[in-house]
Amino acid sequence: MVNNSDITVIEVKENILADNDKEAEKVRAMLKEHGIFLVNLMSSPGAGKTTTLVRTIGALKEKYRIGVIEADVDSDVDASTVTAAGAEAIQIHTGGSCHMDAEMTAKGLESMNTDALDLIFLENVGNLVCPAEFDVGQNARVMILSVPEGDDKPLKYPLMFKVSDLLLVNKTDTAPVFDFDMDRLRANVAALNPDMPVIPVSAKSGDGFGDWIRWLDEAVTKYRADRTE
Amino acid sequence: MVNNSDITVIEVKENILADNDKEAEKVRAMLKEHGIFLVNLMSSPGAGKTTTLVRTIGALKEKYRIGVIEADVDSDVDASTVTAAGAEAIQIHTGGSCHMDAEMTAKGLESMNTDALDLIFLENVGNLVCPAEFDVGQNARVMILSVPEGDDKPLKYPLMFKVSDLLLVNKTDTAPVFDFDMDRLRANVAALNPDMPVIPVSAKSGDGFGDWIRWLDEAVTKYRADRTE
Numbered sequence: 001m002v003n004n005s006d007i008t009v010i011e012v013k014e015n016i017l018a019d020n021d022k023e024a025e026k027v028r029a030m031l032k033e034h035g036i037f038l039v040n041l042m043s044s045p046g047a048g049k050t051t052t053l054v055r056t057i058g059a060l061k062e063k064y065r066i067g068v069i070e071a072d073v074d075s076d077v078d079a080s081t082v083t084a085a086g087a088e089a090i091q092i093h094t095g096g097s098c099h100m101d102a103e104m105t106a107k108g109l110e111s112m113n114t115d116a117l118d119l120i121f122l123e124n125v126g127n128l129v130c131p132a133e134f135d136v137g138q139n140a141r142v143m144i145l146s147v148p149e150g151d152d153k154p155l156k157y158p159l160m161f162k163v164s165d166l167l168l169v170n171k172t173d174t175a176p177v178f179d180f181d182m183d184r185l186r187a188n189v190a191a192l193n194p195d196m197p198v199i200p201v202s203a204k205s206g207d208g209f210g211d212w213i214r215w216l217d218e219a220v221t222k223y224r225a226d227r228t229e
Numbered sequence: 230m231v232n233n234s235d236i237t238v239i240e241v242k243e244n245i246l247a248d249n250d251k252e253a254e255k256v257r258a259m260l261k262e263h264g265i266f267l268v269n270l271m272s273s274p275g276a277g278k279t280t281t282l283v284r285t286i287g288a289l290k291e292k293y294r295i296g297v298i299e300a301d302v303d304s305d306v307d308a309s310t311v312t313a314a315g316a317e318a319i320q321i322h323t324g325g326s327c328h329m330d331a332e333m334t335a336k337g338l339e340s341m342n343t344d345a346l347d348l349i350f351l352e353n354v355g356n357l358v359c360p361a362e363f364d365v366g367q368n369a370r371v372m373i374l375s376v377p378e379g380d381d382k383p384l385k386y387p388l389m390f391k392v393s394d395l396l397l398v399n400k401t402d403t404a405p406v407f408d409f410d411m412d413r414l415r416a417n418v419a420a421l422n423p424d425m426p427v428i429p430v431s432a433k434s435g436d437g438f439g440d441w442i443r444w445l446d447e448a449v450t451k452y453r454a455d456r457t458e
Contacts, residue, residue, distance in 0.1 A: 044275060046273060129302055129355075148275060148378075149275025155306050157355075174377065
């Protein structure tokens with residue numbers, strides 16, 4: 001945090017959280033009942049959520065039955081793409097809202113064939129602010145930051161980095177043309193969330209995907225083991 | 230818009246606009262009284278708003294007295310940067326909110342030396358959803374899309390492209406490593422906002438900045454002429 005005494009700082013508070021947390025716990029209970037692991041996937045617009053999903057579905061679709069909830073302000077582009085990759089997909093239009101909440105997620109899940117799914121990805125609205133504040137009832141929050149966005153983003157969107165369980169740093173194939181310092185990013189992340197693993201990947205080339213798929217597979221396996229204990 | 234009959238679509242409506250429009254007209258009247266031109270600068274996180282501002286301030290600071298309102302969820306990084314570039318800057322913390330509204334803008338302007346400024350940039354929160362919905366009282370909305378985000382973004386964030394007066398396509402220097410088709414982008418933009426100029430730039434190298442500075446200078450000159458008529 002830079003402190004400059006010449007700069008006037010004005011705080012504007014806004015109340016935006018309601019009974020969302022209660023609703024999120026209901027979603028988690030429902031998922032547990034059905035043995036479904038829900039990943040809340042969050043990033044800026046264009047960071048590579050859909051491309052990451054397509055490659056992840058390809059890697060895991062023989063092992064898990066995969067569903068995708070696509071959240072968008074208004075389009076069906078990504079749902080078509082992940083359907084083609086081999087997942088059951090539904091599209092949620094948030095009607096102008098910049099994030100998913102637990103109630104929207106519950107509605108999405110109601111319309112899916114939950115008895116025939118093991119793993120569901122919620123592709124949240126592309127946004128580093130609002131989605132960080134709303135627990136959708138997920139079992140893991142996975143954030144994607146892409147190299148072109150810069151290594152200073154933890155300073156500007158701290159909450160997203162604080163609440164996430166895993167950070168994928170995508171588009172590592174483009175690192176040569178950007179002033180992106182992976183060590184500086186790791187230091188910025190560690191200051192906010194020291195226990196969060198950071199995995200550099202390229203969803204385009206597949207680089208680093210082994211580590212990500214292993215992390216996810218272990219998380220799902222542990223969840224299922226805990227559930228049947 | 231892709232239509233796929235296999236995809237379930239759920240609409241979720243939310244009411245998020247209040248008396249903002251009325252407040253925005255008050256801001257515009259105040260700006261007119263002081264002869265100040267306000268630019269609402271919007272983009273995704275990491276698209277290059279601050280770098281664009283620094284170069285723009287450098288190009289215009291001899292001609293106009295420039296102020297900057299930096300809106301951030303919680304940090305002062307950018308205000309320090311633009312202050313160093315030669316503009317009067319204030320920082321607004323939105324307290325978790327994903328956009329500026331007209332009331333926050335009015336508060337920001339109150340704390341600035343408006344008698345000694347000709348041109349103010351509001352660097353909005355990095356976000357392609359919420360800022361598009363809130364008129365802050367600006368005289369021009371300028372959007373930055375960066376090449377790494379992809380040429381499909383108008384399909385996913387249509388409102389931002391519809392309401393903007395000018396689109397800067399930044400980071401053209403990185404085009405060789407991305408599958409970005411400028412013609413496809415122009416076609417996607419034209420479908421939503423056929424009259425909006427699209428100017429490719431590189432805030433890093435300065436490429437294309439002549440066109441952007443010319444557009445802005447003409448807009449300010451016209452505004453000042455209309456005002457004194």
